[in-house]
Amino acid sequence: MVPVRFVSEALGETVEWDQNARSVYIGGRPYISSETKQVKVNGKTFSLNIVRVDLNNKKIGMKIVLAKDALGFTESLKDMAKRNHALAAINGTYFNAYEDLKEPTGNIMVDHRVVHLGNYGTTFGFTDDNQVEFDVVKFKINGITNKDGRDIEWAPYAINRTPPVNLSTIVLYTPDRGSETRFNSGISVVVENGVITKHLKGNVVIPKNGFVVNLSGTETRYLDRFPIGGKASFSPAFEPSGTDVSFWQKAAGALGVGPRLITDGKITVDPISEGFSSEKILSYSMARSAIGVTANNMLLLVTVNRATIHELASIMHSLGAYNAMNLDGGASSGLYYGGRYLTTPGRDLSNALIIYKKND
Template sequence: MIYWKKSVITAASAAVLLAISWTGSSAQASESVVFDSTTVQANGKKFTVQWTTIDLSDPYIRVMPITAEAGIGYVESFAGMIERSDAVAGVNGTFFDAYEQDESKRHPNGLMIESGSFVRSGENVALGIQTDKTAQIHQMQTKLSFKVKHNKNVYTVNPWGVNTYYGDDADQVIAYTSDFAQQIDRAGGMKAVIEAGRITSLTEGAAAAPENGYVIYIGHSPNNDKNLLPNLHEGDQVEIEAYVADGSGSNAVPVAEAWETAIGAGPKLVTNGQADVDFERDGFDDPKITGSANTRSFVGVNGEGRLVMGTVSSATAVDMAQALVELGMVEAMNMDGGSSSALYAEGMMKRSPGRLLSNALIVKRYDDPQVQVVVNGKFVNENRGFIKQDVTMVPFRGIFERIGADFKWDGEERVLTAKRGTTELTLRPDVPDAIVNGRAIKLEQAPVIVDGHLYIPLRFAGETLGAKVSWDQLLYRATLELK
């Protein structure tokens, strides 16, 4: 099938280097995830601490939440998640409804962000890893809205949450992504599919979740049927506003530009190198969290700014906070205090959980250095670039969508054609030549399809588009600025 697609994204400033090479090695990459253990004395007691330290600046490394294979609401073994994701380290994720009898409703309770996109909405004490590769632990709050434009009218849809569960309330409006399920088939409501900045369909039946879009479920309550649904039409333009704010709801920043990863749990344990446990402030009253002594899991940030994930032997939250201060943590947060506590490192389980889990936080090591890509100030957060044989490969679709180019893919002939302004080009996967305005151009590397996405050499992208280019070696960030 051949089709034309156009996507227009508002431009801002940025830059990109045409050719770069990683000066590190796989040996250096292996030193970026280091396991250790020791005995710490705190509050008059001794505790065994096991932990893994992660150097977030290593371009071979990425940290991300992972959910059960069947989707959000289901559970899976921690070992299964580790094996399936090919993780080199991991810890259990946010709390979930572990005692729910219906195995399709064991939903996570904390916010999750992956690759600058919401996996689950929420408001929690959370570990957040920013796009500048620094880690923070503080109150975070997700905010999502859809501004639907029909003719000259603009209607704002504010979903209750993203991939969340609110029972059978008919008035609910929920935004779903492919992280929840490949098909959104909830009965009792309309589904509006949002993809490439438009409502592509409205259906009462099952709706396929777009890879980089949303399905908005709108329950058939009198309020929604009268006031919301009449404002939605197939073909309407949609502007998505996704932000993360602090605990007060202020200082909101676009999630895609600021945050790479986040996971919410709690309570907070350490702030600025001092024990900081306040159950009421962080919204906890369960005795298993506030008073019981169990093997506990945690995430933290040490004095060198490196991410730490680990477990502490039978301890209360107050005990663990002091033990982590003694260990040198500058910031820390509790992840669990019981059967869900889990830790994987060095190719083995250091702590196996006593139950199946809804989600986990993992460390993934890639064969090739990963490259952040920015186009006209907008992160291509859905797909990273990478370096192969000293050539930087970048996602073609992510670049051209953000500059409003037209393109079409002929799957049978395996040909991609694109046009922007007076520039027309043709590309073929695995063919080291491109055609630009009828002229053949030899490429440094042939375009390649990885996980269904076409990647092209950065030098070719910059020269073809006439981009101003630069490179940030510290962040491993390639940026393009063009008109």
Template sequence: MPKKALISLLFFFLFGIFVNSQANASSFGVIEGGTNRTLIPLRTVSDTFKVPVEWNNKKKVVMVNHQYTLTVGSKLIQENGQVVRQMDSQPKIINSTVYVPVREIGFLFNTPIKWNNEKQQVEFTVNSSLYTIPVFREAIVKKPKVQVAKKSVAVGGKNFSVNTVSVNLLAPNTTLHVEVANNKMGSVGTLASIAKNHNAKVAINANYFDAYTNNSVRTVYNALVMNGKKIQEFDPKFSTFYYTKDGDIGILPGAKVKELYNQGHVEEAIQVGPRLVTNGSITVNPISEGFTSHKILSSPGARSAVGILKNRQLIFVATSGATVEQLASIMKQLGATDAMNLDGGASSGLYANGKYLSTPGRNIAVALLVK
């Protein structure tokens, strides 16, 4: 078989595979445990390439174009039952996604594979298009979607009881969502009801809102992005937690996140603040973000926070009796490289796996959810 034809076959295969008859949108590579080989996903959603693909789940065999087969656990590519190539490693199913060694892709496509150590990603060019794929350790990819824990964290001689929920955004079918109570802006409801209405595994209270009136419509403060749509405008200074269409997460000032939104990247966003941790260092400066209330500047109280750990891992936290500066220290000790304060006081609440870990003292307007 000519190499050009084989390359064409694998190119179609790379973009056309199905597992269990369902599309899988994994867009990251895996460093395999034990071998330390880098594997990249075969499946990338694309309507550009059209080729018949049949998946035999019992035999773990995919047939491409009614004639070529590649079997998970085998190093062989076959055409009508005859071996046409032996690979030096083999495909593997991880979390229902088929992965192939990046070395084979480089050989078959006759294209150099580059490793970007700073960004921890592989880079290669196909048909003049640059592909960049972030890579994570297999053990991290296989971590559970949600892990709940109560921890004791010491800050300045005081021990804080902290409820935590760790979220693995690399787990299959894991997504973040911003939702408002009763699906109506300005409405309020229990944190649990917001979670249940959207079949969420985890929920934490989010934006500040007008909690001290009985008006039928409560004002929600600062920016919201829901399902890719900006619901409220960004304040340039306030810290903003965002989630992109590619699954990336970050915390930046509103002006920066607005730029990302205008470029079409932001899928969900909440704007609360102040920021607690930046690149692993405590960076609390509420005055610079426009805060003037003693509740933020100095007073202890019930607190909620969202933290970003390495490798697309999140941590949601709820505690009590902490100042914002103490909360920042708690988040750093819990491993957050970046973290942001959320609405606190009676609004503070954390819900996971069908029950409260920390129960809010009032109804709230906005929640950050994990499905």
């Protein structure tokens, strides 16, 4: 039986549920469906769970979500999906699963906001009208303060990430970090409504209407660039390697993961060139997740029980992906659809990509 949620989200449109095909139809046309199948690639058989999403349907939306709506926490994929009224969800980028703070490691954009810098691998991005791109993109933050009537530029090395102990650095914290910075080192500059209000030490509350800039180690020498009463602001910048910067400037969401699997219909796996060195990426056969888009704009969310990265690329190619990349895998690999798991993750997650139905 289709969950009642699907009916309520249809907002008066004709909705049909095909149990055999595990598909949702709006106005007689399927826009999201799932399938469990065996695929034979290079003489080996792989068990796949697949969710297909028609991105040509303007009632479909995509969103990057954070565990407990903040960076550094974890939550079950199912709870993230349900809390955001998702039709489908798949695990996102890598994170420090074995640390006290479960911080992600890749580029992340949520609701047009850059909330984390990763700067390795491939980044998947999408716009509000379901345009998508895959590219190696450097995300940056450019800041400006005003002192004595002149603008002074500053740039954080990271955003919403705990600075390493005994490292000199500048880190930006926004409300996407949560209510507090959650560490005690350095000196923090508090900005509210664009005005610098405080210089504090220790764990600092992040204002909902502002941000915090933390200076640690030798970087505290720049504290005089942030005078109390002065103005401060920041904005994102993007350095794509193969796509137009205007796409990233208007992107609604993005996940930096990788490596890239398919480029313009061809297998293009080269993890070392994207900054990967772990054997989990280079050679291991393990549970994998992947995201791809076909030439006719069908989004593919895929999990496989066990495969190498090169095998995963061949699998996505066999499914018709025109562009595709790897997502976090192993115990993080998870796929949710129709109110239940198709692939159950072995742990709580830091972030995810969800598919939802837009309100009219």
